[in-house]
Amino acid sequence: AQKITQTQPGMFVQEKEAVTLDCTYDTSDPSYGLFWYKQPSSGEMIFLIYQGSYDQQNATEGRYSLNFQKARKSANLVISASQLGDSAMYFCAVTSYDKVIFGPGTSLSVIP
Amino acid sequence: DGGITQSPKYLFRKEGQNVTLSCEQNLNHDAMYWYRQDPGQGLRLIYYSQIVNDFQKGDIAEGYSVSREKKESFPLTVTSAQKNPTAFYLCASSPFLYGTSGVKDTQYFGPGTRLTVL
Numbered sequence: 209a210q211k212i213t214q215t216q217p218g219m220f221v222q223e224k225e226a227v228t229l230d231c232t233y234d235t236s237d238p239s240y241g242l243f244w245y246k247q248p249s250s251g252e253m254i255f256l257i258y259q260g261s262y263d264q265q266n267a268t269e270g271r272y273s274l275n276f277q278k279a280r281k282s283a284n285l286v287i288s289a290s291q292l293g294d295s296a297m298y299f300c301a302v303t304s305y306d307k308v309i310f311g312p313g314t315s316l317s318v319i320p
Numbered sequence: 321d322g323g324i325t326q327s328p329k330y331l332f333r334k335e336g337q338n339v340t341l342s343c344e345q346n347l348n349h350d351a352m353y354w355y356r357q358d359p360g361q362g363l364r365l366i367y368y369s370q371i372v373n374d375f376q377k378g379d380i381a382e383g384y385s386v387s388r389e390k391k392e393s394f395p396l397t398v399t400s401a402q403k404n405p406t407a408f409y410l411c412a413s414s415p416f417l418y419g420t421s422g423v424k425d426t427q428y429f430g431p432g433t434r435l436t437v438l
Contacts, residue, residue: 212362241425251408253363253429299362303425310355310362 210235212300212311219316221290228275229285229314231300240304242283244274247297247313256298259283290318322347324430326411331435333398333405341396341433343411352394353412353427356380363410369394370417398435409433 211234221227233242242259259267259274267274275284287294295318300311324345333339345352351370355363365378369388383402388394394413398405412427 243426245429251410251432251434253410253412253427255426255428258426301363308353308365308427310364312360312362 210237210302210304210307210309212302212309214298214300214311214314216314217312219314221287221294221316221318223292223318223320224289226286226288227290227316229287229298229300229316231283231285231311233281233283233300233302233309233311235281235302235304237304237307240302242274242276243301243303244272244283244285245299245301245310246294247299249296253299257285287316292318292320294318324411324413324428326409326430326433328433329431331433333435333437335437336400338397338399339435341398341409341411341435343394343396343430344392345394345411345413345428345430346392347413347415347428348391349413349415349428350391351414351417352388353414354378354384354386354394354396355410355412357408357410357432366396366409368417405435406437407435409435 213232240261244256246254257269257272259276266276271288273286297313299313327342353368354366364380367386369375385397410432411430414427
């Protein structure tokens with residue numbers, strides 16, 4: 209069965225510094241997609257970045273990048289130059305044929 | 321602007337009553353989803369629909385029902401059979417069903433409905 213682990217329930221980072229949010233997954237499907245979403249206190253889930261299991265390069269989207277280590281089944285999110293508006297819950301998700309699983313989330317707080 | 325709307329934002333229900341949550345999208349997406357989120361938890365899939373007039377149960381479908389009569393609309397009914405319905409409900413849509421099209425699986429979410437049973 210698919211499973212996602214986000215080992216950091218809560219994280220703190222100083223404004224303007226970089227932070228890495230961990231995500232490990234377990235799936236037996238050879239083809240899958242990895243997604244990161246941000247959930248501010250308002251509740252809406254905001255798509256951040258996508259990585260396909262066959263993609264050779266790590267995905268990047270502005271200040272977000274994904275450190276994808278396929279052999280270790282790891283897909284960590286790196287946020288560079290943190291801003292106060294980055295304070296939120298962050299969820300890792302994996303999709304494959306006929307399944308989608310979300311991790312438990314990591315709460316990130318950016319300190320001025 | 322294209323997007324997903326959910327209404328109402330807050331909903332209160334008495335025990336034993338059915339209640340329907342609205343979800344509408346104008347993104348022309350084929351697939352739509354309903355998730356439940358409990359405090360401090362991730363999302364759990366209730367139902368999903370790949371195309372009009374077709375829908376499938378997710379991981380926690382018991383006590384819920386859906387319909388997909390129009391491409392734009394995917395309402396969720398929380399029935400009295402749902403034993404613990406107090407939660408945050410999120411609707412999402414994607415161009416194609418997850419697991420089928422790579423980045424086009426990306427789900428876009430509505431603002432959510434917070435349901436409280438009194």
